[in-house]
Amino acid sequence: MVSKAQPTNQTELAAAAKAPLVGNVPQQDEMPFAVVQGKAVSVLPRDLYIPPDALEIILEAFEGPMDLLLYLIRRQNLDILDIDVAEITRQYMGYIQLMQDIQLELAADYLVMAAMLAEIKSRMLLPRQSSDEEEAEDPRVELIKRLQEYERFKRAAEDIDQMPRLGRDIYQASAEVPDRDQRRPHPEVDMRDILTAFAVVLQRAEMYESHQIEFETLSTRERMSDILRRLGRQSFASFESLFTPGEGRHGVVVTFLAVMELIKESLIDIVQTESFGPIHITAKTT
Amino acid sequence: MNAELIKKIVEGALLAAGRPLDISQLEKLFADDERPPRDQLRAAIEDIQADCRGRGYDVVQVASGFRFQVSDELAPWINRLWEEKPKRYSRAMLETLALIVYRQPLTRGDIELVRGVAVSSDIIRALQEREWIAVVGHRDVPGRPALYATTKLFLNYFNLKSLQQLPALGEIKDFAELDPELELALARSAAAPSADSQNPQLPLEAAEAPTTVTAKPSTGISDE
C-alpha cells in the first residue's frame, strides 16, 4: 500500500510543500522549534543559521512518518478517526519543507507518506460518485487504519519497556558452587570413522583416478611435520642432524624425501654460507 | 531419598545453575535408582517457595523453568552494585520487538509496513544477538524473507512464563458513530481481503499465520 501512492503526485507534493507553514489556523497548532526570548518560534527564519544537527535532533525524536503524523494529530487533541486530512497534510508538509530547507537528508519514508497524504487530500476534493461502489471508499480509511495500527504497537512498545526486566528490576540469584567439576568428556573416535570420512572426501574430490599413490607418502608427510616442529623450536638445524642412523636406510630415505618435499612446498630454506661448509635448514620466513 | 534432601538438592541446583531449570533438568540431577517422582520435585519447589515468603528473593517460574530471583522491590538498592545503569532500549528497537512479540512469526517487511519506516539491520541483529528473537522459517514468497519469532530467552528476560502473560494489544477503535460514510467505507474494505491487520486480538496462536511457512519448526527457540 505504500507503493501505490507514488510519483504521480509530484506536483501536488510540491504544491503542498510550498504552502506557508502558518496558515489561518490557531497558532497553538504549531510545534515551536525553539523558544527564543520567551517567544515560541515555529517558522525557521530564513536569515537565521541553525546548525543542521539541531533539527536532526528534533527529527530523531520521531520514529518515522507514522510517528510524526500521530504526533501532529495528538497535539491537536484530535481523535485519529476525526482527522482533518487537509490540515494534517499541510502541517506535515511544513516539516518536510523545513527538512529540505536545511538540506537535511530526508528519509524516503517521509516522502512516501507525503505523497500518500497529498493523494488523499486530492481525492477528498473530488466529488464522490456514490453510485460506484469501488470508488466511494473514503480515502482516509487506509490512513486511519494504518495510524491506529501503528499506535497500538507504539503503546505495546511502551508497555514492554515498563515490564520488569532481568538486570534492571529483577535479578537472577545465584550461589557459588564449591568443587565444580567441569570436565567435558571427549567423544570417543574410532579410526575407522576417520578413514571412512577420508574415503568420502577422496571420492568427492574425484582424486582416485588422477593420482599415483606412493606407499611412502604418509611416513614422508609425518616426517615433514616432525622437521617443521623441530624448526619451530630451534629455528635452525644442521642438515645432518635430521637423520637418525638408528632408523636405517629406510628412515634416511624418508627424511630425505621429507626435506625435498618441504623445499618443494617452500616451507623450508636450505642455507650454506660457504662452499663445502655445513648445510643448515631453516623455516622459511620473509 | 528423603524429602529434606531432595529439597536441599533442588534448592542448591537452582542457586548453582545461574539459569532457569525445568523439571526434567531437575530430574537429571538424580541417579536412576534415587530419582524422585516429578510430583515430589514440584512439592519440593513449593516447599522452597514457602520458605522464601517474606524474604528478599523467591523461586519463580519463567519460560524455561524455575529460578531463584531477587525481588524487584529491592532493585533501588541492588542496582547500586553496578556502576553502569541498565541499558535503555531505543524506541525503534522496542517498537520492532513489540511487533515481533504480537505478530509473530513475521518478516522485516511486515514490521516496516506497520512502522512506516525501514527497519535497520542493526536492530534485527541486536535482537538476535540478545537471543530475544530467532528466525523460525522463511515466507514462501520471492526472496524468501526470514520469519522472526521471540525465544524462550526473551520470556525469561521479561520474567514471563508464556506470551499469554503479556498485556493485551490496544483495541482498534470503533469509528462507527463518528462518520457513517466512513463506516460504510470501512465495512466494505473489511469485507475485501486485505493483507494485514484485521485481527484486533492477540494473534499469539498462529492465528494469522500469513503464508506458507517452510519447515524448520521452533529450532533456536529453546535456550539450551
Add this chain to the structure above:
Amino acid sequence: MNAELIKKIVEGALLAAGRPLDISQLEKLFADDERPPRDQLRAAIEDIQADCRGRGYDVVQVASGFRFQVSDELAPWINRLWEEKPKRYSRAMLETLALIVYRQPLTRGDIELVRGVAVSSDIIRALQEREWIAVVGHRDVPGRPALYATTKLFLNYFNLKSLQQLPALGEIKDFAELDPELELALARSAAAPSADSQNPQLPLEAAEAPTTVTAKPSTGISDE
C-alpha cells in the same frame, strides 16, 4: 531503616552480585541518609546465616567478602548440572582430521581446497584443544597461514607408533570397496543427505551437501 529491610537488601545483594561482597561494598548499597552502621550489617549477615541452617546453601566469608555458597555435601548432585554427554564429532570434523593426518603439514586453505567448503574455526580449535593437532609452522605466503600436523597424543589415542601404520591411500580405496558399511555411507553421502543415521558406527550426519571440487588440490597437498 528497619532491620528486616536491611537484611533483605543484604541478602538480595549477595544473591544478585555473583561475586563476594565485603562490608564496605554492602554499605555502598545504601544512600547516605539511610546507611546502617557496620555492626548492623554484620548482624544482618549473621541473621541470614541462621536462616540458612539446615538448608542447601549458606553464606560464607572468603577473602574478598561474603557470598552465598551451595553446601559441599550436595556436590555429587549439583555437578550433574554440568555433566555433558560426549557429542559425536561431525563429519566435517572427521574429514578435516583425516586430511590433516594424510596430508600434513597443511594449512586450513589446503583443507578447504579438497573439501570444497570452508572449515570452521571451531573444528580446528576443538582438534587443537584435544591436542590431536598442533601448529608446526607457517607457510611463507601472505597471511602466513598456520601449518597443522598431528601430535603424539593423536598417535597414542589410536595406539599407533607412527602414521605409517595407517593404511595408505590406495588401501583406503580398497577398504571402501570391501567394506559394505563404508559403501553404504558413501552411497548415502552421494545421495541426498538424510538427517537420521541408522548406523551408530558411522557418524555421517547430514552435514554439508557434497560439493564438487573444481580445482585439483595443488602445491602443498598433492602427494606425488
